[in-house]
Amino acid sequence: MDQPQPTTPRRRRLWVDLTTLAVVGVLLVGAIAAGGAALYKEYYxxxxxxxxxxxxxxxxxxxxxxxxxxxxxxxxxxxxxxxxxxxxxxxxxxxxxxxxxxxxxxxxxxxxxxxxxxxxxxxxxxxxxxxxxxxxxxxxxxxxxxxxxxxxxxxxxxxxxxxxxxxxxxxxxxxxxxxxxxxxxxxxxxxxxxxxxxxxxxxxxxxxxxxxxxxxxxxxxxxxxxxxxxxTQPTEEFLSVVQTRVEEFLTECTTQQVLQPTACPFGLEVQNRIEDLPTWTISQQPTVTVEPNGAAWEIPAAEAVAHIEVDIRSLFDGSIEHVSEDVPFRVNGTIDILADGSASIRVGSAGE
Missing domain, CATH: 3.10.450.50 (Nuclear Transport Factor 2; Chain: A,)
Incomplete structure (x- = not known):
């Protein structure tokens, strides 16, 4: 008569297999969850x-x-x-x-x-x-x-x-x-x-x-x-233009054959009478700089020298004296930038 085979080893193997499958399942679910979380974080x-x-x-x-x-x-x-x-x-x-x-x-x-x-x-x-x-x-x-x-x-x-x-x-x-x-x-x-x-x-x-x-x-x-x-700061090109315009302005002033050229920063006062029309020249042009002034620009006071040649008759004795004299003066100005981008330069006389 055949004896029944023991079942304990078989059941133990089945339990091990099921446990292994469970662990694998848990790991798989964890991996899927981790992958899903990573996918969510990276894309969604x-x-x-x-x-x-x-x-x-x-x-x-x-x-x-x-x-x-x-x-x-x-x-x-x-x-x-x-x-x-x-x-x-x-x-x-x-x-x-x-x-x-x-x-x-x-x-x-x-x-x-x-x-x-x-x-x-x-x-x-x-x-x-x-x-x-x-x-x-x-x-x-x-x-x-x-x-x-x-x-x-x-x-x-x-x-x-x-x-x-x-x-x-x-x-x-x-x-x-x-x-x-x-x-x-x-x-x-x-x-x-x-x-x-x-x-x-x-x-x-x-x-x-x-x-x-x-x-x-x-x-x-x-x-x-x-x-x-x-x-901003002025460019060298801008400084050159301003220098030229100031020199042109002062040179234009010298064409006025009067002792006090109108709207010009230099002149000569005398107590006697001039014998003939005076002649002006600029013997030393100013060295112009440009500085910011709010949204505009300004020309700080600069030193210059005009020269006058004129004959003056004395009211006391009628004698005539030839005057050849350097006249120092100071010049300044303001600069506004117009809507078209050009500059409006106004030159004036700087007070002592």
Whole structure:
């Protein structure tokens, strides 16, 4: 008679097999979950949304960046943030963007449905870090949509002294063309301009009249306004023109054959009577400099010398004396830049 085979070893093997399958299943589910989480973070999460916005800026697609949900801004929001509601949008274009590289999400934190996404990057050659507020904006199938809870736009309030024309990242702008006041804009009025964040904005002036080295502003905080004041300096070409105009003015003054040439900075007073018409020459022209004066320019007082030749008859005894005399004087002036870009130079006499 056959004896029954023991079942314990078989059951133990079955238990081991089932346990192994369970562990494998758990590991598989964990791997799927981890993969799903990584996939979500890389493609569908709030950090991915911000990264796509920055990639648009990095590739120069300014128009597409403006279409990202939550970027476009209304005037009421500008006013609430302390930004002029007439801020120009001239810099929200490809031509005004600087390079943006090495974008990396470094932190995400969610509070009351708003996720703050902090990213690091290099704007131009400057490393920076910015934080953007993002909120869910419905669903697309099983994946969430996102939008900026607060626009990533910011503003610079620009005052350029000595020039109506300047360039931002090489993009040339005439202040009067983008100001809300147009041609009536006062030279000293600040010009508010919207910019993308993050972004590096280098402002330069290089005209025939004035120039300025680049002033770089890193816009890294959404909905903030940064004041920027630039004082230009006269170019050598401008100085040469002013020198020539002053010399021409003084030379023209010498054509007046009177002791006190009208509207001129030099003259001679005598107590007696002149015998004939005096003759003036400029024996020493002034060395002219030009300095900023608010939004305009001025010619600081400079030394010069005129020379007069004249015969004077004495009222006492009728004798005639020939006068050949150097007459020192000081000359200054003001310079206004006209709407057409030309300069109006007014020369005057500097008092002692």
């Amino acid at each position: 999460g709030p950090g991915a949304f911000v990264t796509r916005y920055l990639e648009l800026l990095a590739s120069g697609r300014a128009a597409d960046a403006l279409q990202v949900p939550g970027v476009a801004i209304d005037r009421a929001t500008l006013e609430d943030a302390g930004i002029e509601e007439t801020a120009s949008e001239a810099l929200l274009r490809q031509a005004a963007l600087a390079p943006l590289t090495d974008v990396d999400v470094v932190n995400e934190a969610t509070v009351d449905g708003v996720t703050s996404v902090t990213v690091s990057y290099v704007a131009g050659s400057h490393p920076g870090k910015s934080t953007f507020d993002v909120e869910q904006d419905g669903w697309e199938g099983v994946t969430p949509n996102w939008r900026f809870a607060r626009t990533p736009l910011a503003a610079v309030s620009l005052t350029v002294l000595g020039s109506d024309r300047f360039a931002v990242n090489g993009f040339e702008i005439d202040r009067r063309q983008v100001s809300s006041a147009g041609m009536e804009a006062a030279p000293l009025d600040a010009l508010p301009m919207l910019v993308f964040t993050p972004g590096l904005y280098s402002i330069t002036v290089d005209t025939a009249i004035s120039s300025s080295p680049g002033v770089s502003i890193l816009a890294d905080s959404p909905l903030t306004q940064t004041p920027v004041d630039i004082q």
